[in-house]
Amino acid sequence: MGRNTRKRRTPLATKVVAGAAALAVGGGGLVWANFYASAHEENPGHNRTRSAAAQVATIDCPDVGQQLSDVPDRARGEVDGELATMDSQITEAYKRLATTRRAQAGDAQFVQNAILGPLKDRRKAIIDRIQLEINRAGGQADDNLDELAGCQGQPAQQPQNGDGQDNGDGQNGDGQGGDGQGQDGGQDDGQNQDDNGNGVAGPVADDFIDINDVEPNSRNSRNGLAANGDGGSTGTFTTDCGVNENNLFNSDNLIAAPGVDNGAHHVHDYVGNQDNDAFSSDEDLANADTSCQNQGDKSTYYWPVLRLQDGTEEFDANDLGGGADGNIGRILKPAQAELKFVGNRQSDVVAMPKFLRIITGDAKSFTNGDANANSSWSCTGFEDRQVTDKYPLCPEGSQVVRTSNFQSCWDGQNIDSANHRDHMAFVQQDGGCANGFQAIPQLQVRLVYDIPTPTVENGSVQNPYAVDSFPEQLHKPITDHNDFINVMDEDLMNEMVDCINSGEDCQ
Structure with a gap:
């Protein structure tokens, strides 16, 4: 699998810490x-x-x-x-x-x-x-x-x-x-005796659960509430931006680490805007091509890739963000990437400002704790069973599903904040926005993957799949996250708001 990126990367030998014992x-x-x-x-x-x-x-x-x-x-x-x-x-x-x-x-x-x-x-x-x-x-x-x-x-x-x-x-x-x-x-001379054959720190058998063992409707997360419901603004707006057919990958994070090469230490899939790297300005984003069918949507949608740790040597096997940061195996593109905006249970929604940035979930939640975690894993046919801290083992014929419901309450002033979170908030339990925040369309991302179900026996897992992560986060499923920058033109944004507020389903 190739990559489509304008980045210039320093050779691995000049970047990896001296003396690291790697095989x-x-x-x-x-x-x-x-x-x-x-x-x-x-x-x-x-x-x-x-x-x-x-x-x-x-x-x-x-x-x-x-x-x-x-x-x-x-x-x-x-x-x-x-x-x-x-x-x-x-x-x-x-x-x-x-x-x-x-x-x-x-x-x-x-x-x-x-x-x-x-x-x-x-x-x-x-x-x-x-x-x-x-x-x-x-x-x-x-x-x-x-x-x-x-x-x-x-x-x-x-x-x-x-x-x-x-x-x-x-x-x-x-x-x-x-x-x-x-x-x-x-006294092991650096040889790993129980790495599930994947050669890196995680995932392990305890990171997986049979979806049949997950209780229906048991997920109790403070985050990730669906904003839409029977009242308020009940419409939807769907944008089709593909599944990264252009092979646009890099390990940057334009929101959290602008101007920093390999700021994420893990690789992202990108759909929508085609000029996504750490050095992209708002002007670059506005002038870029888009993979979205509606050319008025140049927004950038990105998430860490999933990999199947089956011994495949990917294009980035020796690159920072890839193998040099402990992210190995075959990159799995989603079979489906559904991007939908919904309304608010209590009120109409207002237009998002252009270049609004939203991060949902926490790439460091294994060590940070779950205050900002917003991972949600399931299987097709079992989506009333959602789990945050395990990868699901899906039965034959069922596919792995990653779901992210974004924050949809905006402070009405800022397109970003110092910690990239304070300008946004999740809806309250009643579906409304608190503290003077305004309801904007909520982005809901649903990613579906065809993944061979790993085998877990006697405390070991064979051919596991895992989300790319910072190395010290050990590929834990709770570290899953999703990112969005709004680059819709004004006409399309107004169309989306009108559609949602009038209760229609548009695309």
């Missing part, structure tokens, strides 16, 4: 050494049914970006760049964590002294620069941001709905999950 797997990607070491215990038959991830550490850092709510407009570019550098620091620290298991086994303080301590110092330097940039631009930086510099090691246990970060359970100040050792006391 080619199945034709591409990196082995993250010993991240799923077998549990060498007295009753292996019983314990093999558990995820070995419970004894494995990843890097858990406070999300500085989510704490920034008052950044002057003229400082936002610099601040976003600094935050992207901080993400890269976490990635490199994670790589070092994954490739130093022998040293960790021989020194209980290795992780703290060699990884987390230096990481804290580097993060503090960036936080100091962020504070300076905010103050120089006329803002008032929070003096307490330094408290967010320190990171911890965290066992790879999946946060459950409402659990946030497990209230700190299982986190050790020395940065090690469990004893930090692999099989045979960590």
Whole structure:
């Protein structure tokens, strides 16, 4: 599979941290050494049914970006760049964590002294620069941001709905999950003994669930409420933008990390606007081609790709965002990508401003907790059963479904905010908007995939599928997210609003 992108990428050899112990797997990607070491215990038959991830550490850092709510407009570019550098620091620290298991086994303080301590110092330097940039631009930086510099090691246990970060359970100040050792006391020479054959840290068997074991109508999420209902504005507007037939992929994030190459550390599918990379200006977006059938819709719709970890060497097997960031396997395009805008249960909707940016879900929710998580997984024929923290195992003839209902309450003023969230909100339980926010059309994205059902036996999963993620997020399903920038022309936006408010179904 090729890619269609104007980006110029630096060769892998100049970007990967020096000394990282990586091995080619199945034709591409990196082995993250010993991240799923077998549990060498007295009753292996019983314990093999558990995820070995419970004894494995990843890097858990406070999300500085989510704490920034008052950044002057003229400082936002610099601040976003600094935050992207901080993400890269976490990635490199994670790589070092994954490739130093022998040293960790021989020194209980290795992780703290060699990884987390230096990481804290580097993060503090960036936080100091962020504070300076905010103050120089006329803002008032929070003096307490330094408290967010320190990171911890965290066992790879999946946060459950409402659990946030497990209230700190299982986190050790020395940065090690469990004893930090692999099989045979960590003397594994970097060989991964239980990686499901995929060669990377995740997913694992406990990340999957048979859709028949999910209770109907049991999903209880604070986020992702469908805004439409029987009252208010009941119409719909559907836009058909294809399934990325043009092979437009990159690992940038124009919303969260503008101007930063590989700002996402994972690859996105793009439909709609065809000029999507970190360096695209609003003018570039307005002048670009679109894959949407209605040429008045140049909006950009993008989401992290799904991959089947079957040993396939993709085009990005050695690239940042791909194999160099632990994202390996065959990229799976959706068989269907349904993009629909709906109304509000309590009121009419108003037009979205051009270039409005919305992020739904949280790419870091495995370590951040579920406050902003908005993942929703299911199977065709079973869509009354939705799950946030597991990948579904679908029966024969059924397809995997990813659904995202976006925030649809707008502050009426801003097309973006410092943390890329505060200018938008989800509807309340009654379907209305609170605190002076205005109802806009709600984007609902439904992606359907033809995926061979993975086999889960004796605590292992064969040929798993997984969402691309930041390396330290371990491909957890709860990290799924979706992004949108409105680039509809004024006539089409007004047509959509009129259609929704009049109760019609249009496209």
